Amino acid sequence: MNEFGTRYRIGIFGTSHGPCVGAKIEGCPAGSRISEALIQAELDRRSPGKGAISTPRMERDKLEIISGLRKGKATGGPIVGLVRNVDTDSSAYDAFLRVPRPGHADYPATVKYGGHHDHRGGGQFSGRMTAGLVIGGAIARQVLEKKGVSLLAQTVQIGKVVLKKDVPFSIADKFVRASAVGCADRATAEQMKEEIAKAHEERDSVGGVIKCSVIGLPVGVGEPFFGSIESLLSAMMFSIPGVKGVEFGSGFKCASMRGSAHNDQYIIRNGKTVTKTNNAGGILGGLSNGMPVEFRIAFKPTSSIARPQMSVDIVDRKPVELEIKGRHDPCIVPRAVPVVENSAAAVILDLMLQGGFA
Amino acid sequence: MNEFGTRYRIGIFGTSHGPCVGAKIEGCPAGSRISEALIQAELDRRSPGKGAISTPRMERDKLEIISGLRKGKATGGPIVGLVRNVDTDSSAYDAFLRVPRPGHADYPATVKYGGHHDHRGGGQFSGRMTAGLVIGGAIARQVLEKKGVSLLAQTVQIGKVVLKKDVPFSIADKFVRASAVGCADRATAEQMKEEIAKAHEERDSVGGVIKCSVIGLPVGVGEPFFGSIESLLSAMMFSIPGVKGVEFGSGFKCASMRGSAHNDQYIIRNGKTVTKTNNAGGILGGLSNGMPVEFRIAFKPTSSIARPQMSVDIVDRKPVELEIKGRHDPCIVPRAVPVVENSAAAVILDLMLQGGFA
Amino acid sequence: MNEFGTRYRIGIFGTSHGPCVGAKIEGCPAGSRISEALIQAELDRRSPGKGAISTPRMERDKLEIISGLRKGKATGGPIVGLVRNVDTDSSAYDAFLRVPRPGHADYPATVKYGGHHDHRGGGQFSGRMTAGLVIGGAIARQVLEKKGVSLLAQTVQIGKVVLKKDVPFSIADKFVRASAVGCADRATAEQMKEEIAKAHEERDSVGGVIKCSVIGLPVGVGEPFFGSIESLLSAMMFSIPGVKGVEFGSGFKCASMRGSAHNDQYIIRNGKTVTKTNNAGGILGGLSNGMPVEFRIAFKPTSSIARPQMSVDIVDRKPVELEIKGRHDPCIVPRAVPVVENSAAAVILDLMLQGGFA
């Protein structure tokens, strides 16, 4: 149903080459101070041309709020925000109904909808749909900030380049926003840019990993089982196009660990009950335990590449060599950073509202 | 709300040491042939004493259906199945309200519910709650089998022991069920048993990885974005206690891959459009593409270990050495295999019903 | 999906002649004091043999709680309560698959489920299913009482006998429970009994009207449009078998009124803003305005009557005279009083939780 959330709910709409993309947001408490400029700033982070590879200056995604805000505050009713699609060229896409692009939704979508879907620009499967997530998330985080909850997503891997050090949240927060690749460490960021540039030169693309942290959560946010923080966050993350893996805390490494090493033992620090390590990623039994919530998301390399690829004509059922024309973004990870950060905010706010924390 | 699913919905209830654990299941089509013996068989796979470490013979979880089946068929109304809790000893658990066990939900649950929750045996955070998932899933898979859809979960890693070979689905299916650790390769299974035995001897526990495959799905199952196969399957998987990571197809490896290698190129095989590789794990744009759906789930080492651990008295706010008495399962992975397999079936059936495929 | 509610949710299960009928209840706040005896008392009010016509003493519906309560308090997890079906005779019901009873769900249910439903005793369409509503509602009202919210349902019409006077809530509350027909006025109650007795003698049945009042609601409970108090209460009321009409405040009389007479003008009484009249039935824009919430529910005469009726054999497609054997309840209204009262409580608690009032 294109909707996510129970108490704070984002419903996205539009298609990549239709009139607009946007979101209808339910559950923002009446009277919350919401700055449209802050939403716009997050949309700008997501914009093309903000990545490592400079592209010709494009029209930015201009936010339009048509419901739910008045005099800078939420009215308590649904908020609807959208960005118009401009400058779209849909001419190439009809061909993909017959010859699907490898790695894209073309093939199953055409089978599913019998060709009735809006396939132009990837339609409702396009990464462009994440603009709606950013709008909904950028509103949520403004509510969260008032509650002392902050989020930070950062690029920790691009291709073979892996961030080695752990930059503290408060420092990372500044550098990530200034970095073209969303990496707080300058030297690593340079290597990442090179990795992307190299892939681009070779008419190829490259994947990466984003790490996201949430600090300031009270103890007990989340619900047992299906309402666990991990369940809801992973469901949101896996709805972002290109995500292939999500792990919390120790993640896949936990498989080869012993319980004695993995269990985060409790200690008192500054009068507060905390854990010595954070293999749990801040979550026990699906609930926040007061430590930072930490998770990592793997993004595949961009599916659209300039190199010719093999596909099939699904009508004639014969092999076809396919070449995808146009500008290609060799790595979606930098632009995905604000998407992860903001959409995670929406999930966290939903869980806080569910638990009576907001 | 302890419920999962839209068209096929499982609601779990009960607590580990309350009268019972069970599930209320909505959406099973009227007239579906459902064998209680097959549900019981799946519950038996999940039972304690079925793992690598033989434990004293315990009462098995005996299925009781109190609604929704009649003469071996679904009536179209809600199905309610449960297993009684017998032979529970809750005496130890009161202490954990003050001195929480590392790695368990004790601490955040006590804060969240102000001590009003049923904390005995982990209460509604207990792994025992997965019996409800198995009941709901074992019903779903009987419906799926009629539609030609099959699932298989298998253990591919225990601690440092990793399954190297890829056993074909049809063969694995038989051996996995016969294996105490849920691994189709006999030699690897032996090593896994040793790994578990070693951890047990050292009064410790060990984690692992389960791989799950779904075959026979028609093209186009799944919904865009929030209804993607990955979103719903990961949400279900992360509700299983102890899961720290979920990845589809190439998973986290995709981050260091190039698009030209990652994109699964289309070919014609036996007159059908398929992909040459399956890095996508059978899913594009959240929809099934006709290839096997494949995903991997990382389980942390069991939190309960016999070794003393450091914790704190959350009332007195001082450090306490904690020793957890009783029998400990050094590895939950073998028993998690049927949980993964069956609960995934529930998600797949839900998606098929949503898309009009069942 | 056999479930009702957002924050306080009742899911009913079972069938009239299956093993049991019951409810799974979500959202009861952890730590709420819940008396099983009070739930049992409400079930007893609903029991057969409690109406105006004395029937041979039957086994009472004995409450069994299998999840969610511990030491007299809600644990915060799902509550599951049920009553076993005993002493059922299903022999007559197979015939109704071919020759549907007028006024019952037999015909559309058989078409809908292809005969796979549990049709015995009306199956999941039976009035017996309301036992689950009573269980869920009797829990809700215990939570409401602590918040100062009380409900009262009373019979105001049986057949041609109409209650003329308005008995104050506090007085009615006592007399209604003592009355076999659920009417607070003794003289009218006697006439109602006669009306029922007369219908019974004539091998016929008779309908009636129940009025329900909710007092103590804070101002602002309810949500705009689809979440209005009227929308949710009417949806619940119309799920009770036999209900043909629901009206709030002035109800259908409003159609012939002028705005100047219908508008409830505001006044100050005892320092509080109240309205002089209550044509609104305590609700404006879907929200409570602080006045008593008042609504009326019309029940049709019981469909099962001893007289022969015309039906058709839906296989042979020919007319058949049908005689329904067995004991018939000539008027369901008295037993519906606790169903209305308790199920309304569930809706009100749901709305209060939604609005942050509980």
Add this chain to the structure above:
Amino acid sequence: MNEFGTRYRIGIFGTSHGPCVGAKIEGCPAGSRISEALIQAELDRRSPGKGAISTPRMERDKLEIISGLRKGKATGGPIVGLVRNVDTDSSAYDAFLRVPRPGHADYPATVKYGGHHDHRGGGQFSGRMTAGLVIGGAIARQVLEKKGVSLLAQTVQIGKVVLKKDVPFSIADKFVRASAVGCADRATAEQMKEEIAKAHEERDSVGGVIKCSVIGLPVGVGEPFFGSIESLLSAMMFSIPGVKGVEFGSGFKCASMRGSAHNDQYIIRNGKTVTKTNNAGGILGGLSNGMPVEFRIAFKPTSSIARPQMSVDIVDRKPVELEIKGRHDPCIVPRAVPVVENSAAAVILDLMLQGGFA
């Protein structure tokens, strides 16, 4: 959450004097032919100036579709339609935050939202919000028409004027649309106009009753209990501002009827199983029985009247005489006819999709 429906879901947004009002619609099957002109036609029926009392020609509500339709067909994604608010004068409304208008939502809304809601023109409680219902419903009925299902709403009472005769569906359908008051009988329509004119002259308003019929429904649409046709239709109807009562078939009259008269006996007519009478209003056990679904909705007299009324200043807590300036619609019933008709269509389509009928 401002949303209604399970498989066909309408979410309304906007406020009376905000930028727009509209709806986000989920579940319209991909490929459905949807004419924007037909939606516009329904919006025009709802427009001010279409009633019995001619008002100065106003800007009509011009439909704008920003998502979900392409080349006259549904894409399968969310449909978003809206109408801009033009020519609004909000100057009067601030006063109502302190001195609430009798019969309006002013008082409880101000208490509920602490004054943060958009109160101008009634905000999200305004009758203007029903434009979103009309958009969503007008789409639904185009899908229904293809399935042979038709709806008709008509005015059967205005004040003291009651329609006596029963005009057949096919005839009524034409005359209702041509009638300024939505009544198929010309003579009665004239009396209704006079009734409205008289109320208007006396600076007052008047209520009425709308009857709605649904024909062509297959047997078995609807779900047991909470998913009954009555439950969902009444929930939708009671979300329309001004509705005080809803009844199906015999409605409140059933209370004084005997079962032998009320039960609709089955007969064979033209080879089909039908009932001789239709006291059930086409619904048994919540399911359609193949007869026309018939229900009646009572509307209170418009709350805004030109006469001075008593209210209170809720800050100073003292009585205030209130005069509401501006143009007043003396009867909302004529404009409510298309709202009832179209919003009912949305509910019916939802139920058909739930049951696999569409």
